[in-house]
Amino acid sequence: MSGILILLVAVPLMTAFLLSVTALPQKVPHTTLMKLRNVLSVSGMGVLCVILAVCAPAALSGHVLTYTVGGWSPFLGVSVLVCFLALFYSIPHMGYMRRMGKYDAFYFLMVAGIVGVFLTRDIFNMYVFFEILSISVFVLITAGEKKESYKASLKYLILASLSSALFLFAVGIIYASCGSLNMDYAAEGMKSMVEENPELMYVVFTLLLVSLGVKTSIVPLHFWLPDAHSIAPTPISAILSGIILKVSIYAMVRLFLLCGWQFYSEISPIIAYTGAATVAVGTLLALVQKDIKRMLAYSSISQIGIIVTGIGIGTDLALQGALFHVVNHALMKSGLFLCAGIIAGQSRTREISKLQMGAPGVAVSFVVLSLGIIGVPPLNGFVSKFIICYGAVQAQYSGLAFIILAASVLSCGYYFRVIQAFFKKKKRRKKTPMYRVSRFMSFPVYILAVLCVILGLFPLIGLQIADLALKMVGG
């Protein structure tokens, strides 16, 4: 039963290998190879989902599956789901890039990295999986082969290498003082470290905060995100904003809680206030953007800020809300990016004021998803934001609750600007745009929108997910 967990990492790795082999034969026609790759990628993801489904009943009933180093987290299910949907989106979309065969191979390497970070129970393994994840992301960002994409990728690469260097430094200090890299043993070591050597503990905390802060783009370290997220091809933007930021958030919760509650309550105000600053900066900068994908990227920064604030408040209620918001934001923002990709493709521009409605189904999903992010009651964003704000007020952080609410109101400003553009009078063009929306592209969007409504109507499902994740992080 527990041996199956290894397969969760091994399957995407194997698929990546097989996909890279398909680039080798010279004489086979491209169409055959493309079909082969499609079959391989979809079946790889399918197998991954089946394995997850096999593990799910045990994990959902509250057991933490372990196999020497692993654990199962409900976030994993959400991530794999979103990756699967984005893969469908990229089937018709990425034709030009996939001819080389590298897109799919790196896509699966990335999935292996994501799964690995969620599963691992060893701090050094976490670093290695982060590196697998980031190296494949650097390549995937350049998949559009636009001029700016190389610059954005290089910028991200340099910052991410610096952040992993800091992470590795922290890992070294933890190993030197605790003598173990296993999270369970390290947690005990770190608890005694807090008592004996608090200065060193502050050093470790600062290193981890800065390094994961770069990866999650909390405020003074956010400047790489808009470039990388807006220039990457659409399915990759969706995964970058939806999943990869969440992976770092997960690592953050996991590692900060290792220090024990006593130390955590000392340092948590710092996290809460940086989170609030992130909310403010992200929201204000999103208001002035003209490019729809850039606007979505800044909106991601502000939503990440809300999650980090929830983590920083640190009460059970706020943490639960934050983890629920992680799930919600993963669904909503990846859906929004996919919608934006379709809409921008149809209106042949990414400038917000020139956007057109295009396919009504996609436009409706965009409206639903953006209302979810703003936090309108029957949708999922409302529930999680409400819980975070409630937790904030309960923990005497009323100012932070005010900032989150104000940011939600302001976010109406930038989302309604896009929606307004759908409804303005169309100028009849002489040439009708011949941009065909493939079913592969629109279905993932519908599924994500429906999931948002379901999670909004039945928030208990999401709360259970968050509870499980919290239990998982705690022990």
Added chain:
Amino acid sequence: MTWVNGITIGIVLVLIGFYGVMTRKNLIKIVLCIDIIFLGLILFFVSIGYVEEGVAPVLGEFTLFVDPLPQTLMLTTVVVGLSTTALALALIIKVYEKYKTLDVRELK
């Protein structure tokens, strides 16, 4: 216990690397500085496991031996650093083709 040991030199190398990343203007030099940071970290890690007069715990009789775990971990880090550097240099080639410059100030 002198101050001149692997741990302090490793940390100093890391700091030198960070200084270089912040001050250099040439992209290739920045990537080399990142390499220096990783070299410093590798030295730091390997020195953590060092035991005075310890031997490598391979075959044979020994009582005092160095901790082999950091060394094995660092093999992984070497590989990771190598692939990151290779990818960074490849990207730099592409950036140079598109922008005809390696200066960070001109790339803005």
